[in-house]
Amino acid sequence: NNTSRQFHCRVCFEVFTAERRYPVVLTCGHTFICIVCAQNLDKCIECQVDLLMPLESVNNAEGRYGSLMKKPKQYSKQRQHFPMPKNIVLLSLMNQSTRVRSANEAESRVVNEDGSSVSGDSGT
DSSP states (O other): OHHHHHSBOTTTOOBOOSSSSOEEOOTTSOOOEEHHHHTTOSBOTTTOOBOEEOSSOGGGHHHHHHHHHHOHHHHHHHOEEOOOOBOHHHHHHHHHHHHHHHHHHHHHHOBOTTSOBOOSOOOO
């Protein structure tokens, strides 16, 4: 099952699924990870870009850095992940690959008695 090995999370090595372990696009653009693993990371494992949003607005830099200095644990617990949309391109490729593989498997099951493949044209 070589195709499913191509479509797996590089963190947990589980095969991507359309519902529970779907691939996501991180804020840095990397797409090698499932939503379950991405929600458990603070930084991209490839480029170390922060995946968590700061609580305060960018305009309030003094307040943001002040809260980092005073209560770093409380600050990090309250931070939320940037949005991580589904990687619909990869999901589409997975779906297409599954359809092609199914068609190839169905075709390989249809053989003549002499072992040659049966074509869709009956010749009549």
